Amino acid sequence: MIETSRLTLRIGTLADAGPMLILNSDPEVVRYTGDAMLFSLQESESVIRERIIPQWNNYKMGRFTTLLKDGTYIGWCGLRFFPESNEVDLGYRFMKKFWGQGFATEASQATLKYGFETLKLDRIVAKAMPDNIGSIKVMQKLGMSYQGYVSDPTEPHPFVVYHMLRKDFKP
Numbered sequence: 001m002i003e004t005s006r007l008t009l010r011i012g013t014l015a016d017a018g019p020m021l022i023l024n025s026d027p028e029v030v031r032y033t034g035d036a037m038l039f040s041l042q043e044s045e046s047v048i049r050e051r052i053i054p055q056w057n058n059y060k061m062g063r064f065t066t067l068l069k070d071g072t073y074i075g076w077c078g079l080r081f082f083p084e085s086n087e088v089d090l091g092y093r094f095m096k097k098f099w100g101q102g103f104a105t106e107a108s109q110a111t112l113k114y115g116f117e118t119l120k121l122d123r124i125v126a127k128a129m130p131d132n133i134g135s136i137k138v139m140q141k142l143g144m145s146y147q148g149y150v151s152d153p154t155e156p157h158p159f160v161v162y163h164m165l166r167k168d169f170k171p
């Protein structure tokens with residue numbers, strides 16, 4: 001569990017399926033994620049069971065369920081390991097009513113600290129669709145550096161890549 005000044009980040013569990021369904025059934029929230037909307041509790045439970053929990057079990061890292069101090073679920077933020085590229089990705093997704101209050105930046109800063117200081121990772125990447133200005137702003141506010149624009153026909157959509165190296169992380 002990680003505490004920041006306004007947030008609690010904890011490992012996701014099946015109990016998050018309900019709020020995660022609300023999060024992922026909002027078309028504006030999933031618009032730039034490349035993920036499909038969720039329509040049922042069963043689908044939400046499957047994502048947690050098949051994607052989120054195995055990340056924690058296999059790689060000791062994953063997406064953190066993110067809560068306000070009073071326990072209100074606001075979304076998730078965290079790391080994901082992609083074995084095919086050997087990359088660790090920073091990601092975040094919050095309910096719309098909590099956008100624009102600095103929560104993604106606050107949760108991501110704590111996640112980068114966890115990645116670099118606890119897991120001793122050398123590099124963390126973050127990727128976003130070019131139109132996802134809010135997400136790109138978060139990467140820039142974190143001090144991540146621009147690596148390039150990828151438009152590859154084998155990818156479902158173009159994206160920009162930012163990264164941070166452990167030596168450049170400022171807690």
Ligand SMILES: CC(C)(COP(=O)(O)OP(=O)(O)OC[C@H]1O[C@@H](n2cnc3c(N)ncnc32)[C@H](O)[C@@H]1OP(=O)(O)O)[C@@H](O)C(=O)NCCC(=O)NCCS
Pocket residue numbers: 028029030032033092093094095098099100101102103104105106127128129132133134135137138
């Ligand atoms: C992307 C997302 C996580 C950002 O969360 P957030 O808590 O609002 O982020 P922050 O408040 O920390 O920072 C967002 C910044 O982008 C700015 N911003 C957001 N949308 C913007 C837009 N369309 N144009 C310009 N700036 C924008 C905000 O003003 C803020 O900058 P500021 O602090 O200088 O004012 C949130 O919008 C979200 O959950 N989106 C849906 C899921 C998603 O797209 N995830 C990322 C996939 S790569």
